[in-house]
Amino acid sequence: MLIQILTDDLRPLQQYESYEGPVILLQDAVYVAKEIKVSYPGFDVYMLESEFLASGIKTSDYYNIIQPEQWVELCANFNPVLTIQ
Template identity: 30%
Template sequence: MLIQVMCNKLDQVTAYIDDESIHFVLLQNGVYLLPRLLTLVSPHRIKVLDVDWRAAGLDAQFNDHPAINNKHVNYISHTQWVVLCAEHTPVMTLQ
């Protein structure tokens, strides 16, 4: 299962963090969850839409953040996002 997270409300995501088969794509306001989500979920389960991360200005803000730099964050393009949606079913969106 793939969950597209478009909100920055951690309480909407916590119900799904224990299921290792669920992967998360953070986009739009969901990119703000990355530092907190990395403390709860293995980084291989998290993908971040690169253009949304950069558009939010978070690249510079979290440049030295240990939760991000010490983990291997997977930044993805729009094309990779579409491929992930095709490969993982079902796809759920949290707004």
């Protein structure tokens, strides 16, 4: 499974607290990357480079910056893909 998060509201993530796997941050979720990684240490957090650049946030150890091709590859390799908005 792969989880895509588009919101800065962490409440919907509570049901996945034991999940260990890839999580892609998009849209407003990029602004809470640190909180997500600290609250859910099993998440392997990714962020698209375009989202990172648009956000103006600083580089961090809390997430990995990826290209669109890598995003597609992750989605193809981890099914199902769950999107939390």
